[in-house]
Amino acid sequence: MQPSISFYNVKDPSVCIPLETLLKINDEEGGDYIPRQIPILPDSLIYKNPPPSFRDVAFEVFRSFFRDVIPESDLYTLIARAFPFRVPVFPIDPRTYIIELTHGDGGSYTDFGARFTAQLVDYFYQRSGKPVHILFAGTECETLSLAKAFSEFEDIHATFLYPKDPKDAFQPMIKQQFLLLPEHIHIFGVNGSLADCKAMVQETAADADIAGSMELFIPHAVHIGYLLSQVCCCMYAALAVLSRAGYDNNIERPQLIIGTPLKQPNALNAAVLAKEMGAPINGCITTVNAACRIPEKDYEEECKRFRMLYAHSAPERCAPEVALFRFNQDSVLEAMRDCKDRTGCIISPDIATVWQGWNAVRNGSVIADEHNSIESLCMNTGSLPRWVSDEHTVHSCITIIPEITHPVFHSEAVRTATGIYPSVPTYLKYNPQITDEPALECSSAKDLKEWLLSLV
Numbered sequence: 001m002q003p004s005i006s007f008y009n010v011k012d013p014s015v016c017i018p019l020e021t022l023l024k025i026n027d028e029e030g031g032d033y034i035p036r037q038i039p040i041l042p043d044s045l046i047y048k049n050p051p052p053s054f055r056d057v058a059f060e061v062f063r064s065f066f067r068d069v070i071p072e073s074d075l076y077t078l079i080a081r082a083f084p085f086r087v088p089v090f091p092i093d094p095r096t097y098i099i100e101l102t103h104g105d106g107g108s109y110t111d112f113g114a115r116f117t118a119q120l121v122d123y124f125y126q127r128s129g130k131p132v133h134i135l136f137a138g139t140e141c142e143t144l145s146l147a148k149a150f151s152e153f154e155d156i157h158a159t160f161l162y163p164k165d166p167k168d169a170f171q172p173m174i175k176q177q178f179l180l181l182p183e184h185i186h187i188f189g190v191n192g193s194l195a196d197c198k199a200m201v202q203e204t205a206a207d208a209d210i211a212g213s214m215e216l217f218i219p220h221a222v223h224i225g226y227l228l229s230q231v232c233c234c235m236y237a238a239l240a241v242l243s244r245a246g247y248d249n250n251i252e253r254p255q256l257i258i259g260t261p262l263k264q265p266n267a268l269n270a271a272v273l274a275k276e277m278g279a280p281i282n283g284c285i286t287t288v289n290a291a292c293r294i295p296e297k298d299y300e301e302e303c304k305r306f307r308m309l310y311a312h313s314a315p316e317r318c319a320p321e322v323a324l325f326r327f328n329q330d331s332v333l334e335a336m337r338d339c340k341d342r343t344g345c346i347i348s349p350d351i352a353t354v355w356q357g358w359n360a361v362r363n364g365s366v367i368a369d370e371h372n373s374i375e376s377l378c379m380n381t382g383s384l385p386r387w388v389s390d391e392h393t394v395h396s397c398i399t400i401i402p403e404i405t406h407p408v409f410h411s412e413a414v415r416t417a418t419g420i421y422p423s424v425p426t427y428l429k430y431n432p433q434i435t436d437e438p439a440l441e442c443s444s445a446k447d448l449k450e451w452l453l454s455l456v
Contacts, residue, residue, distance in 0.1 A: 002067040007033035007224070010308050020069050023120055023225065026205055026218040033224070034308050038276045039064035041235075046278050051243040054087040055079050057236040058229075061277070065228060070123070078123060081152075082116040087233070089240040089400075092343040094249050096358065097400045098351075099237040106145035107406035107428055109264070112233060113226025114145035117219055122153050130215045131456055134158035135205065137190075137197030138221070140174045141405060146219060147178065147185050157184050157455050161197040161442060164189040173408075173428055186451075188442040203445040210449060213456050221265035222301065230270035231277070234258060237400045238279040245398060255387055257399040258320070259285040259354035262299050264404055268306045268322065268377075275320050276309075283387045284322040285361070285399065286377060287353040289329055295377070303377075321385030322377040325357035332356075336417035346414060346422055348407045358399045361388055 004019035009032050022033055041060055045052060052060075058079050066075065085103040092098055104111025125132045134150055134157070136143065143160050150158040178187040190197050205216055220226075238256050245254040258281055260267035268284060275281040288295050296303045306322075335352040338359075339345055347355065360374070376384050387393045407414050407422040414422050442448050 004069040006036045041278045051239045054236045058232040061232045078119040082119045092345040100403045102406040105148035108141040109404040110145040112229040114149040116229045117225035118149035132215045137161040137201045159186045188440045200445045204448045227266045231273045234274035235279045255282040255397045257283045259401040262286045272309045283320045287325045290326045324377040327353045333417040340418045
């Protein structure tokens with residue numbers, strides 16, 4: 001029986017733990033772990049024609065990490081339950097593809113990580129004998145995805161904290177979704193910031209009474225379940241586009257580029273891992289706001305994890321080169337409008353910045369100005385990535401951009417840019433006649449502790 005692949009802590013390489021144990025790490029230090037060995041998927045999968053389905057890709061990715069720890073029949077079941085929705089990949093112009101990650105219950109890419117994490121928690125934690133409880137504080141999309149994911153497991157209580165500060169308040173459409181959740185999902189409002197919510201969660205998790213009375217699980221956007229789910233998305237998109245490139249674009253050997261905002265957790269790490277596992281990914285585009293002068297500081301954890309994986313890569317299988325664009329916030333609406341006019345596709349503001357950067361590369365207009373500067377986000381930062389600076393290579397590039405949030409979450413920006421309100425998926429329909437708010441409130445870690453113990 002093959003054990004799962006072990007992960008080691010880059011802060012202390014002597015600490016090496018198997019994947020199923022890493023799943024139970026409840027703080028963001030889980031993001032400091034990288035696989036000791038990166039499995040390589042067979043060419044029979046990479047170059048399969050027709051390309052494998054998303055579930056087939058997910059099965060191969062997860063099986064290569066979990067190995068015999070999860071029997072194949074169980075793994076098939078977990079994947080089928082975690083990903084019951086479509087994952088469309090389609091071109092919006094001859095050299096740009098979109099992979100839509102917005103067809104889950106929460107309407108965002110976080111549905112993938114949340115749903116598979118929920119399946120793993122149910123699979124591994126239920127064997128402990130103690131009651132299992134989920135505790136989480138996060139953004140509105142992250143919270144909605146997790147709440148929907150755990151709503152399927154009636155014997156797992158889940159408590160979510162959100163900030164009631166008007167500046168950070170959840171959108172009315174998302175708030176209303178909370179009212180429709182089953183009784184074992186508990187949503188608390190907190191008079192404070194998101195940082196305050198997270199601090200309460202960490203303080204409560206460290207309490208001895210809590211640790212002795214329940215199995216507490218605290219998901220994070222950097223959690224390994226999220227990362228591996230995004231690896232599946234990158235791998236699937238690359239294989240789908242590779243199989244279509246000759247037919248759609250007459251490019252027999254495309255240079256595949258993944259484009260994503262730097263603020264999206266795990267995005268670059270997933271692309272690196274997917275490449276190391278055999279995906280034909282040649283580089284990445286990532287974007288930050290022009291006001292972000294030091295991405296390595298503003299997105300410290302994300303950049304740290306990326307550099308960890310970059311350094312971990314074998315020399316003969318180097319990590320993808322990353323072109324970093326700083327964009328002027330005022331140009332985002334223009335990019336959304338331009339995309340709609342040129343392709344008919346309505347995109348969210350986040351991926352509009354990637355669209356803008358990709359157009360600058362392929363049009364040869366990457367000379368820096370104060371609102372459209374470009375640099376390399378690699379270990380060798382003195383030069384641009386080769387695929388950007390080499391004109392011949394650029395002409396063979398095809399960029400894949402994940403749509404990470406449904407445009408309906410940015411309806412005002414979409415309307416301003418395109419004159420169109422995006423259609424709302426049925427499962428996110430807002431009913432103006434429902435005026436209730438989530439009623440539970442929490443003011444301190446002490447209140448949160450008392451609440452959790454009352455559920456035991």
